[in-house]
Amino acid sequence: MKIKDSIEGCFQLMGGDFTNAGTASSELKSILSKLGVSQEVVRRAAIAAFEAEMNVIIHAVAGTMHYVVSSEEVRITLTDMGPGIQDIELAMQEGYSTAPDWVREMGWGAGMGLPNIKKNADRFKIDSVMGEGTTLEIVIYTRKD
Amino acid sequence: MKLNDIAEIVDGHIIVNSTGGSPDIVSVCSTDLMSDVLRFATKGALLVTALNQSQVIRTAEISDIPAVLMVMGKKMEREMIELAMEKNIALMVTHLPAFTVCGMLYAGGLRSCLED
Numbered sequence: 069m070k071i072k073d074s075i076e077g078c079f080q081l082m083g084g085d086f087t088n089a090g091t092a093s094s095e096l097k098s099i100l101s102k103l104g105v106s107q108e109v110v111r112r113a114a115i116a117a118f119e120a121e122m123n124v125i126i127h128a129v130a131g132t133m134h135y136v137v138s139s140e141e142v143r144i145t146l147t148d149m150g151p152g153i154q155d156i157e158l159a160m161q162e163g164y165s166t167a168p169d170w171v172r173e174m175g176w177g178a179g180m181g182l183p184n185i186k187k188n189a190d191r192f193k194i195d196s197v198m199g200e201g202t203t204l205e206i207v208i209y210t211r212k213d
Numbered sequence: 214m215k216l217n218d219i220a221e222i223v224d225g226h227i228i229v230n231s232t233g234g235s236p237d238i239v240s241v242c243s244t245d246l247m248s249d250v251l252r253f254a255t256k257g258a259l260l261v262t263a264l265n266q267s268q269v270i271r272t273a274e275i276s277d278i279p280a281v282l283m284v285m286g287k288k289m290e291r292e293m294i295e296l297a298m299e300k301n302i303a304l305m306v307t308h309l310p311a312f313t314v315c316g317m318l319y320a321g322g323l324r325s326c327l328e329d
């Protein structure tokens with residue numbers, strides 16, 4: 069890895085904007101590859117970021133994806149303005165989804181996103197306030213210890 | 214297995230060819246659910262799908278999937294084809310349904326990405 073100090077950046081996300089959905093995660097993936105992060109970590113980070121980005125596009129109004137890469141970890145924080153998640157434990161269950169039919173027709177809404185993020189993250193935290201929004205913090209260690 | 218071989222087996226047409234040589238397809242993932250691709254697909258798999266949305270290309274890119282095979286002759290918007298070109302994801306189409314395509318590819322020696 070070529071990282072001495074930490075590197076960070078931020079992307080804006082718009083709810084309902086399927087045309088650009090995925091561009092933030094795609095860019096993050098290429099940034100991580102260029103930094104020399106291991107392929108396995110790049111893939112896990114990209115998948116977790118993409119699922120979280122899609123959740124903002126599908127379920128929220130607007131949000132941001134912020135990333136920090138250091139020699140120790142990749143930290144991705146997604147903050148959105150949106151309805152919030154009432155029951156986080158329920159939302160974390162495989163197959164639970166409130167996505168409407170038109171979202172399912174686009175290939176999403178299987179209720180696998182949050183479980184998928186958890187699987188790819190070394191640390192994962194959700195904070196949500198009903199009627200305000202949701203924050204996800206995803207951490208993936210870059211070092212194999 | 215190379216794209217040309219796959220196209221021949223499934224009576225398909227290559228719409229977008231990857232630059233830098235045909236990728237070597239090691240397995241197959243057949244689904245229309247993007248989260249299933251993100252969850253289960255392994256690097257180098259061919260995605261067989263009937264979902265004609267740009268999201269398919271984004272998902273392929275994120276999951277290190279080098280090629281997508283559109284079944285049932287589904288029409289693709291220009292936007293999806295252009296994205297595949299931009300992201301260097303090969304794109305094929307066949308008039309056959311997913312069931313038949315998967316049977317043919319299985320008989321041709323490919324296996325599910327879950328059996329990798």
Ligand SMILES: Nc1ncnc2c1ncn2[C@@H]1O[C@H](COP(=O)(O)OP(=O)(O)OP(=O)(O)O)[C@@H](O)[C@H]1O
Nearest residue numbers: 123127159165166167176177178179180181182248
């Ligand atoms: N950012 C968010 N804001 C509000 N609700 C959310 C958010 N993210 C997830 N949820 C809620 O949690 C549920 C489960 O999310 P999850 O990502 O696991 O599945 P999904 O998005 O419905 O489907 P998939 O991710 O498989 O396409 C969602 O259906 C939604 O009700």
Ligand SMILES: [Mg+2]
Nearest residue numbers: 119123181182
């Ligand atoms: Mg989701």
